[in-house]
Amino acid sequence: MTPIWRNRKFFPILGQVIAAFIVAIIVMILWHNLIYNLHRLGLQLGFDFLQFQASFDIGETPIPYKSSDSYSRALLVGLVNSLRVIVFGIILATIIGITVGVGRLSDNWLVRQLALVYVEILRNTPLLLQLFFWYFAVFLTLPKTENQISLLGFININNRGVTLPFGIELSSELSTLILGLTLYTGAFIAEIVRAGILSVPKGQWEAARALGFKPNLMLRLVIFPQALRLIIPPLTSQYLNLAKNSSLAIAIGYPDIYFVASTTFNQTGRSVEVILLIMVTYLTISLIISSGMNLLNRSVQLKER
Amino acid sequence: MSSFKSQKPTILQWLQKNLFNNWYNSILTVVCLWLLFFGIKGILTWVLTQAKWQVITANLSLFFVGRFPQQLYWRLWLALFIILGLFGLSWGTFTKRLPRQMNSWLPFGWALSFPIILWLIGGGFGLQPVESNLWNGLLLTLVMAVISIVLSFPLGVLLALGRQSQLPVVRWFSILYIEIIRGLPLIGVLFFAQVMLSLFLPVEYRLDRVLRGIAGLIFFSAAYLAENVRGGLQSIPRGQIEAAKVLGLNAPLTVLLIVLPQALRAVIPALVGQFIGLFKDTSLLSIVGLLELTGISRAILAQPQFIARYAEVYLFIAFIYWVFCYSMSLASRRLEKELGVGQR
Numbered sequence: 160m161t162p163i164w165r166n167r168k169f170f171p172i173l174g175q176v177i178a179a180f181i182v183a184i185i186v187m188i189l190w191h192n193l194i195y196n197l198h199r200l201g202l203q204l205g206f207d208f209l210q211f212q213a214s215f216d217i218g219e220t221p222i223p224y225k226s227s228d229s230y231s232r233a234l235l236v237g238l239v240n241s242l243r244v245i246v247f248g249i250i251l252a253t254i255i256g257i258t259v260g261v262g263r264l265s266d267n268w269l270v271r272q273l274a275l276v277y278v279e280i281l282r283n284t285p286l287l288l289q290l291f292f293w294y295f296a297v298f299l300t301l302p303k304t305e306n307q308i309s310l311l312g313f314i315n316i317n318n319r320g321v322t323l324p325f326g327i328e329l330s331s332e333l334s335t336l337i338l339g340l341t342l343y344t345g346a347f348i349a350e351i352v353r354a355g356i357l358s359v360p361k362g363q364w365e366a367a368r369a370l371g372f373k374p375n376l377m378l379r380l381v382i383f384p385q386a387l388r389l390i391i392p393p394l395t396s397q398y399l400n401l402a403k404n405s406s407l408a409i410a411i412g413y414p415d416i417y418f419v420a421s422t423t424f425n426q427t428g429r430s431v432e433v434i435l436l437i438m439v440t441y442l443t444i445s446l447i448i449s450s451g452m453n454l455l456n457r458s459v460q461l462k463e464r
Numbered sequence: 465m466s467s468f469k470s471q472k473p474t475i476l477q478w479l480q481k482n483l484f485n486n487w488y489n490s491i492l493t494v495v496c497l498w499l500l501f502f503g504i505k506g507i508l509t510w511v512l513t514q515a516k517w518q519v520i521t522a523n524l525s526l527f528f529v530g531r532f533p534q535q536l537y538w539r540l541w542l543a544l545f546i547i548l549g550l551f552g553l554s555w556g557t558f559t560k561r562l563p564r565q566m567n568s569w570l571p572f573g574w575a576l577s578f579p580i581i582l583w584l585i586g587g588g589f590g591l592q593p594v595e596s597n598l599w600n601g602l603l604l605t606l607v608m609a610v611i612s613i614v615l616s617f618p619l620g621v622l623l624a625l626g627r628q629s630q631l632p633v634v635r636w637f638s639i640l641y642i643e644i645i646r647g648l649p650l651i652g653v654l655f656f657a658q659v660m661l662s663l664f665l666p667v668e669y670r671l672d673r674v675l676r677g678i679a680g681l682i683f684f685s686a687a688y689l690a691e692n693v694r695g696g697l698q699s700i701p702r703g704q705i706e707a708a709k710v711l712g713l714n715a716p717l718t719v720l721l722i723v724l725p726q727a728l729r730a731v732i733p734a735l736v737g738q739f740i741g742l743f744k745d746t747s748l749l750s751i752v753g754l755l756e757l758t759g760i761s762r763a764i765l766a767q768p769q770f771i772a773r774y775a776e777v778y779l780f781i782a783f784i785y786w787v788f789c790y791s792m793s794l795a796s797r798r799l800e801k802e803l804g805v806g807q808r
Binding site for chain 2: 178192195267268299404417431
């Protein structure tokens, strides 16, 4: 009879048992430490604190909220604030990214250079720093409401925020966050768009030209649909980055979900529960974005057999 | 045809071809020139007349090394000298100005320089110790970025191999780790490292702020690195593994000698991109209270005589970040060309 270690399945199974054993021991030690440390600090695990009175004010409340409401209500307000940033951000970053990406390939030398400078500056400096810059050095130094700047005659900008004609008012924190996130993410999207367009075979351009397409129609009907196949997967990860980066709101005081969760932690000391909430929230947001993008991805892929 | 191409276009021809070749490009050019004119005029007026650059000149040492004791600056200069020396030698062999044989011992030089430089910065073993809360500014940014990437590299490679493993248990643990970390914002991971790491460790272990920051960066970076390396692993043709098997290599040796070197070479651009990202991400540590480049800038802005000089300070440190990140991406492009990624 062959010894058991000669069996081909022996080592893989042994390896897995050892791996599972090691992980289990590590988890047990960490868990033990956690319970011990929490006990020492007089804390208990549990989500009951969510029903307690939050008793802090939130600067921006798209849904009704007052400081006598519960922590869960406050977190909900934060979530809605986050979603506002993420949705606006994704739309605007896509527009900027496509514009600049096409600009990088323009046959106009000046446009090409400007797009390149934009991409290289924005991509090579930290987003946090850009947010600080837009907020402290730009938005807060804008003129007061009395002599606000008017763009194109209908967008009003002052140091309290941005007002659009159809009744939309954005606070300076929200405007900064959207501006910073879109300009930063737009630079990355631009490079993705450029690579996608460059990946379309030359023959496609020539064929479209031979069929008499005008340049913009050619781009829209022939080149772009094919480029999308290459663009969508990396674009998805840029959207995910944007969603996660929206948590930098805390640096400029915009009350997004991370901001509210962190305030909750400061008041209650419930670090384990708060980090779990943050995890679940962002994982859910990420999941929604990536499954939406995967649907889109499936619709543009080559249909083969 | 060739004689036509080699002719140098006159300025007018160039302008016509590149800026005014049709009506909408002409409009675009004019609009861009108009924007450029007002943009540059505004910036120049601000830089030359309104900006007060004293906030930079007065705090130069704070920006670079923070509160590092002044009488010990020589140690930092020595560290810088070692790095620049090694860098020069590497560049020399890389561009083939120095003999190729240097290549064999240069990696050891780099590996050896790592602990020596840390020793020069931190002291101990005969040198006067400097506590890590005194390493600030650019010094701290560089130390954290380098340590984090060096330490997250092996972890990332292990996770990538784990994710590709045939063993379901190992694979699922790797996937769980990678996906959870990648689903979290970095600031959440840093929060975890600053606040909760000590809850998971025995009471005797007290990591200082800098170490906790580095731990957070490593947790975060390893997950992303793993995904990049996985891309490289997937690009290795089956034939390579089968050939190794035929030659009688066992599984660990196949991975170590055949698969990993090729996979890592294929993902060099992604790895450099990741290091650039990590370098920028160190700025987030200012939110959890560390005084790296961004953090020390906020401290400088809190000085009463320099209040509200945001634009000057932020532009200055943005320039520092930019120089580092941009030169890294240039170097990576050069390296990529030299190694023939995508050609062999």
